[in-house]
Amino acid sequence: MTYAAPTPPPFGRALCAMVTPFTGSGALDLDGAQRLADRLVAEGSDGLVLNGTTGESPTTSDEEKASLIRAVREAVGERASIVAGVGTADTSHTVALARQAEQAGADGVLVVTPYYSKPPQDALEAHFREVADASGLPLALYDIPARTGTRIEPETVLRLAGHPRIVAVKDCSYDFLAAQKILARTGLAYYAGCDEHILALYAVGGAGYVSTVANVIPRHLRAVLDAFDAGDTAGAARLQQRAAPLIEAMMSAGLPGAVTVKALLGALDLPGGGPLRAPLRPAGREAVDGLLAAYAEAVSETAPEAVLET
16 A cells, blocks of 8 residues: 655644734734744744734734734745634624735635534534635634534534635644544644644644644744654653643633733743733733743753754
């Protein structure tokens, strides 16, 4: 039996779900966004997801979303792909955002399942097809039923995989078996959307990751993939395990990822730390101390040939 060579991931392997910086007055901070994007790309991210929920998309205007794409494109040029989060609970609005993202210079769009309304699977499929037909950009489905209330059922994903512009999935379904079944039957690029699954999904044919934690430790998470590709599976496992306490502190401790990212970046005096938009509020001192301790653990004992501290 012969196997075809794997298709290169459409948006790269190491994607960061980038936070959106704001000024002290609450305005969009385009200079801060450019500095953050430049750092993330310099330290291993080959793709940036802008205007996602980690980027506080529910509280940014359509004009701000377009401005952010243009500013980050100017900062990173062609060094990294730009995937724009365009998903909303309204199909027509999502279509408009997809067209806007294409005009602003994005390389692809990320479309989350419409939230709250819980559309049935046939309506969900029609939603994604309409958005995919609205622009010339490749589209990644974003399956995160714990937040949206609706699963993209595996059979729906299989049908959608036949659309020429539906090329990827950001998977936060926590259904590892379904992911493997879809990988075996389609050419979809499967990105781990949950940081604890980066190595596991990659090892069974996943494309890489779309990571919130990568805002803070981009080199470390990229090194997980690099070690695996180099045949050092034990080293990749050690790197994934070393990141686990930080992943837990940032993503499973009761605070949204945007809050924990900005708290850590601010405490480390790195680009991207700063204000949030209501209803989100900054992390308290105790939470920040816990995040710093987990960060220190993640970057300690790091082999210099594999990972560089951020």
